Structures are given as C-alpha cells and as structure tokens.
Amino acid sequence: MLLLLVVIFTLSACASSDNEPNGNAGNAQYSAGSDNQEAEADAGAANDAEAQGEDAASGGGELIVVDQNIAASLDPVQPLTSSYLRKIGAAEALFKVNAAGETVPELAEEATQVDPTTWEIRLRPGATFWSGAAVDADAVIASLERSRANDAQAQPFLAELTLEKVDAATLRVTTSRAQLPVPLNLSYYQTVIHNAGQAHDSVETMDLTGMYRVTAFTPKQSMELARNEHYWGAAPAIERIVYEEVADEQTRVLSALSGRSHVVYQIPVTSMPQFESREDVEISAEPAANTQTVYLNLSRPQLADVQVRQALAWGVDREELVIAAAEGQSTPVTTWLGSNPAFAEAKNAVYSAYDPDQAGALLDDAGWMLGEDGIRYKDGEPLQLRLMTWGQDQALGEALQSQWGRIGVQVEVQHGDYSLIQTARESGDWDASIEAWSTFGEELTLLQGQYAPEGSGNYGGYNDEETNALLAQLAEAADQQSRRELTLQINTRVAEQAPVISLYPRPQLTAVSTALQGFEPHFRQFEHIVHAGLTLAAR
Known part of the structure; x- marks a missing residue:
C-alpha cells in the first residue's frame, strides 16, 4: 500500500481563484527594526533547531510542499507567477505584511512619508540578486517599471506611483493622490523585485532575491529549490524545497495523511474529520481576509x-x-x-x-x-x-x-x-x-x-x-x-x-506535519510562509 501511495502521488502531481485586489493605509514611517527582530528570531530558531537532531544540525533536510496550483512560468510578470515564487521563498518585495496585518520592510530598510504625495524609500544595504548584482535604486525601478508595463495585475498597485532615483540606495515615490499608502502597495506579490536585465525563461537565467533559488522547474507540475548560500538575510535552516502541484483534492489529502508532504495547501473542509485523531499532522485554519x-x-x-x-x-x-x-x-x-x-x-x-x-x-x-x-x-x-x-x-x-x-x-x-x-x-x-x-x-x-x-x-x-x-x-x-x-x-x-x-471568510485550511517546526499561519497565504526559522525534526 505504501508503494502504491507513492506511485499515486508521483503520477498525480500534474496540472489542475481566489481574486485579490489591494492597498491599506499605515504609519508615515516604516523602519526595518521589527523586521530585523524577525530575522533575529528566525536565526535564533534555526540555531535552536541545530540541537534537535542530526538533520537539523547538518543544516539539511528537504521540505515538501503541495499546492492545488503552482506557477506555469518563471517570469514574475506572467499571471500569478509572482505569488507562487513569493510563497515558496524565491521572491521578495520591498515590503511585506506580517500576520498582525502590519506593513514592514523586506528589501527596503525604511520608508518615510515626506509630504502627502511623496515617499522616500531607503534600500537595505547588502541586498543582492542570486547573481550577486546589487539591489539598488536603478534595479528596483527597472523591476517595478517592467512589472507596470507587462503585468496587468500589477497596474492597481503601480498606476498611481512615479518612481525616481535619489541615490544608489534611495528612491523617491510620488503619488497621484494624497495619503496613498505606498509601502502597502509595494508589499503585494505583483511587485516582487527581479533583475529586469535578465531573461526569466529558465532556471539558469532567472534572477531573484529570495532565500531559496529555483534549480528545476516543470510548469504546472513541480519546482525544486535550493538554499541561496549568498542570501542577504538570515540563512534558512532547511536546505532544499520541493513544490508540487496536485490538482485533485483527495490526492492532496492523502499526501498529507501519508506523511509524504510537510505542508499541503487547499485542504477541503469536508476532509476535516480525517485529521481529527492524527498526532503527526495538524490543520492550520487561519481565517483569510x-x-x-x-x-x-x-x-x-x-x-x-x-x-x-x-x-x-x-x-x-x-x-x-x-x-x-x-x-x-x-x-x-x-x-x-x-x-x-x-x-x-x-x-x-x-x-x-x-x-x-x-x-x-x-x-x-x-x-x-x-x-x-x-x-x-x-x-x-x-x-x-x-x-x-x-x-x-x-x-x-x-x-x-x-x-x-x-x-x-x-x-x-x-x-x-x-x-x-x-x-x-x-x-x-x-x-x-x-x-x-x-x-x-x-x-x-x-x-x-x-x-x-x-x-x-x-x-x-x-x-x-x-x-x-x-x-x-x-x-x-x-x-x-x-x-x-x-x-x-x-x-x-x-x-x-x-x-x-x-x-x-472563505476557509483557508492547510495541513502541516508536526515534523515541521516554525510554520506561521497568515491571512495572506503567499506572505512569509517559507522563512528562515522553519526547521525539520529528524524522522
């Protein structure tokens, strides 16, 4: 039966909407203080994990994530691609929204509202793309302008913004109306920062900033990622990620119940009773916004x-x-x-x-x-x-x-x-x-x-x-x-x-293996699910 299940999961990991516009007002200044604390907490969790077992101690392990859909492309400006890249830890934006609904810096270090229609964003020093190229003002503007020109879903978040370089580490954003919350607009997944000078048509040429690099990709089937050894932030404890598409909901449920997968998204509510008596897998039911x-x-x-x-x-x-x-x-x-x-x-x-x-x-x-x-x-x-x-x-x-x-x-x-x-x-x-x-x-x-x-x-x-x-x-x-x-x-x-x-609110059910430590429920599932503090206990 175990062999049969493995065969079923292998064969079923092939092709299969939640609709989301955006925005939200926040404070006039956004600094990286809380984000640095998160990074330190992530690093601390990773260090703690080193004492938990050989797998964590070696900094290894493979996280298997199953979803109803994954990307059909590697290019962030293609429909919905950026959401999956961000969800799995490959892509980042200037800002992110934490589980409390607060907008905090990511690739940005700080944002200051100068007047009702002007913001200045200082970039995080040392942040680089996978290629080693600097995430500077020129690169950020080129990325956002490419998204504006090529991604219709990015339009609601970029249409009212004019971007200009102040210096290599700073950009100025002018808005077409007063009190537009620029950091929130620039937290959405359609605004992930990518190297606009690179082709994003293969794993060899795509160039993002995330803690995991894509190493293999079959559209609408699977994506493999490895730890980015030159990541600008806290190094993730888990070495590899396998991200699979399984369209059939019952096959996803079986993948979670069998212990084959660590995180399984889009569990149907009708399958809840199957998880009630399990000690090896739990259901995360964070309400969606x-x-x-x-x-x-x-x-x-x-x-x-x-x-x-x-x-x-x-x-x-x-x-x-x-x-x-x-x-x-x-x-x-x-x-x-x-x-x-x-x-x-x-x-x-x-x-x-x-x-x-x-x-x-x-x-x-x-x-x-x-x-x-x-x-x-x-x-x-x-x-x-x-x-x-x-x-x-x-x-x-x-x-x-x-x-x-x-x-x-x-x-x-x-x-x-x-x-x-x-x-x-x-x-x-x-x-x-x-x-x-x-x-x-x-x-x-x-x-x-x-x-x-x-x-x-x-x-x-x-x-x-x-x-x-x-x-x-x-x-x-x-x-x-x-x-x-x-x-x-x-x-x-x-x-x-x-x-x-x-x-x-539509139920947002995710099956999470108890072998995975540090999973953080979030009302926006694409946001900060994969992070440096995740660890896998030895089996």
Missing part, C-alpha cells in the same frame, strides 16, 4: 428591486452556513469589509441577525406574495434565481438554496468550472454567483474595484449616486481618520443597498 460573497445581477427584474435584495440578505442564516458549508472553520460576517481585520466593527453591521420574518415582510411590500406551494409570485411569475457556484462552494450554494426556499424563493444551484461563471457574466445570462475577493488593502482601491460603476469586481452593475459620492470624497480625504470613517460609511451604504450578500 476575504469574504464569501453572493454577487447579484442587478439587470434582472427581480433583483433590480432593493427590497428583494434586502430580503435575501435578511434571509441568510450565516451561523448555519458556517456549520453546513465550512465545517465550522469560519465566522459569519454581514458586510463585505467584515473579514478585514482592520475593520472588525463592520463584522456584524446592518444585518445583525438572521431574520426571516423581516425578509418575508420586505417581499410582501415588494409585491411577491407567498403561494400555497411555498413559492412567492408576482403577476403570476415565480420568484426564481439561478445561483452559480464553483470550486468547493457547492455545499454553500445548496445551503443557500435551502435557506432562501424558507422565505419563498425558488433557487437553482448550478455548479461547475469558474469559466462557466465568466462566460455567463460576459453574456449577461446569470442571476447570482459566489466568489471571494480579498478585503485587505488600500481602502479606495478595494472599494472602487467592487462598487464603482466601472470596477473590475462590480459584476452586477451596481451604480448608486450616494455610493459614488462617498467614493469621490474618499479619494480626496487628507487624513487617515477621515478615510476610515468614509470607508465604513461606504461599506454600510453598500450593505443596505445589497448589490452583494456577504457571508463569511
């Missing part, structure tokens, strides 16, 4: 009525959804920003409790009357909607189908590939769909993306004068307190108008 959201097509006649949308929002028992669809591995939120740790007070705003009676009253007022068959009708037409789901959200769709059925709404759940949702949106032939966008980031960028008329995440065509006016005020707000107040007002206004229905 995103919100499982039902997007509604406001061009549909039944959904154009705000009372119908509000009734759907009141008719959701979020506590029940967390149990039925997330195996209890999340917490309810009633507004879109509720999953952002910086806006915890929004978690239970507006729809403060499950209230089917309120939902029924709103539908009555809107002219949708309950028939003898339990379905509501208006002008002889039933109140129907088709709810499209994908990935691991089928159970969530079916739970909503049951809950909305209790208030007289006839729901059809259509589960399939995400491409079906995209096609339906392009044609306009859809009623409702579920997905989760990140809620952590710079407030205006996030909210415009979701609720401005031309926002990339405004799938349903929401166009509300009051919301638009508040967004315009937020764009002009000069201080952080005003920005916060306006952000909460927009969040509340949108919830009241209900173009979307917020449910709970």
